[in-house]
Amino acid sequence: MADYQETLDFSSYAALGDSFTEGLNDPGPDGAFAGWADRLAGMLAARRPDGDFRYANLAVRGRLLDQIATEQVPQIRRIQPDLVTLCAGGNDILRPGSDPDLTAERFEAAVVELREHTGTLLICTGFDTKDVPVLRHLRGKIATYNAHLRAIADRNGCQVADLWSLRSVHDRRAWSDDRLHLSPEGHQRVALLAARSLGLPVAADPEAPWPARPEPTAAEQRRENLQWARTYLLPWVGRRLRGESSGDHVEAKRPELLPL
Template sequence: MADHLEILDLNSYAALGDSFTEGLNDPAPDGSFAGWADRLAWMLAAGRPEGEFRYANLAVRGRLLDQIIAEQVPQVRRIQPDLVTFVAGGNDILRPGSDPDEVAERFEAAVVQLRESARTVLISTGFDTRGVPVLKHLRGKIATYNVHLRAIADRNDCAVADLWSLRTLQHRQAWSEDRLHLSPEGHQRVALLAARALGLTTAEDPAAPWPAEESHTAAEQRRENLQWARDYLLPWVGRRLRGESSGDHVEAKRPDLLPL
């Protein structure tokens, strides 16, 4: 079912962040990635005259919070969008020894800057990793960061997309094979959640149950977990140990406000 959205007084939108906002593992027709931010932009542009709504996506995979603040936040002052989505800090939280209290302080300083240039700022909480191998051990750290994010939103009048509470994102169908990035349908659920956080009414429900899928035995699940660790987890850990990023030599896919 297509979404029916009332038109907000928002004529331009810039998305800031890392691979989550760049849209990894949600293939677009042109061979790039779409993702929840692109999907949200299409929802916001629906029903408008062609070319009236403008959109920029500055997000780059692998970026840490300080990189996003240095590279992407200043661009908001330049392009002056009506809406900014700012989802950052997740890669920092995943790093050993990182302090969610300190990350949150830097995040809020960036939010203050963004509020000076954009009329509306939307942030999101982090995912609940309770059922994710390895990452489930970081659940308390992510929860601490989320508490800070909600307080930051209250102090700075930001909208919040609460990913932690969206239980449908804990289902395997929400995630791609690497279990680190969303599937296309997972990105759609997040876009719907973000739209509702902005006050839009959507015909589709981000919390709707998933279609039934074939069950797996415990042995099959163990084999899948081992395969996933070999194919995705170990290479990811290796890049971290070598100080490499999947975003090295990658540029923003849509660096300027362009008509949709």
């Protein structure tokens, strides 16, 4: 694993993955999605006063693990950044009949290839879905996959951002209205966790308490659930039935290492 001194001197960073890493529902100043990876890149760039820092984000929403391995992982051989983050497999685990053991085997194959072409590799575990409607029944599969990811990290010298143990994202405010993607503050919490996992000092605690607020009534919660189902759940199910992906015809927002 990279030691503390090495983590302070990254001059380039490439992020791989799906909508989580693309940064959906976290609009930046230019209107494009930012997300935790862009926020982490900003933290890394700030540690290089000479301005010599480059960043690529190859993540695309809806991508399955095999697509990430085919489309994104080979690009690392070409650009060879100092740091790579790989967060993948979540969309696979969501699919009926998916096997977390087999998904982990394919994930490790991608990790082995990446380790040949980058100095430091950070991977992310999956979130704990115990409080998430519809997804809570997948908690056991996610936990199994996470156990594999930790073993893969140990075998291959990777750093780990443990999203499962990030308790602050259990607050509803960490998630956007679709309940599948993080809110801007949720992305910030993950960026802080990732930075800390790399050994970087961070300006805020990713587990800092949220401001107090009144809890919704049962009636308000029912109305919110019905609105969510109509607006987000039914279209999501429809895309699955039609074999469509939200990432169809979407390209990576930063396919090359460029100054941040």
